[in-house]
Amino acid sequence: MLDRLFDALPALSAPEQFTELLARPGLRIERIVSSGQASPPGFWYDQPDGEWVLVVQGEASLRFADEDQPRQLKAGDFIDIAAHRRHRVEWTTPEQQTIWLAIHYAAG
Structure with missing residues (x-):
């Protein structure tokens, strides 16, 4: 368990890291650390x-999938993704770690 969001960050060359910070019925909070990763082609x-990120x-x-253009996100930007809304990560910056805070919540 992390005590701080910026604890135990992986190296820039490391695979994408997913760390669960809290889990309760209908709720899961995780930290995602990316460094140049993207969703696989066609995924x-x-x-x-x-999911609120x-x-x-x-x-x-x-x-x-339902929008013509990708959304560019920078530090401080957030978005709420409805259940079953198809989405993918086109890219994350390889020059520094992209740290996401993801809150997964039960739909309905």
Whole structure:
């Protein structure tokens, strides 16, 4: 368990890291640390729960299947992703870690 959001950050060359910070019925909070990672070609997330994400540090591009253009996210930007809304990460900046705070919550 992390005591601080910026504790135990992986190296820039490390694989993407997912750390669960809190789990309760219908709720899960995780820290995601990316450094240049993106969703595999042709892959779309289609999650049964809603997800609220905040970019704490870094930059990313998030694409939704129902939108023509990807959304560019920088530190401080957040978005609420409805359950089953297909989306993918187009890119995260490789020059620094992109730290996401993701709150997964039960839909309905």
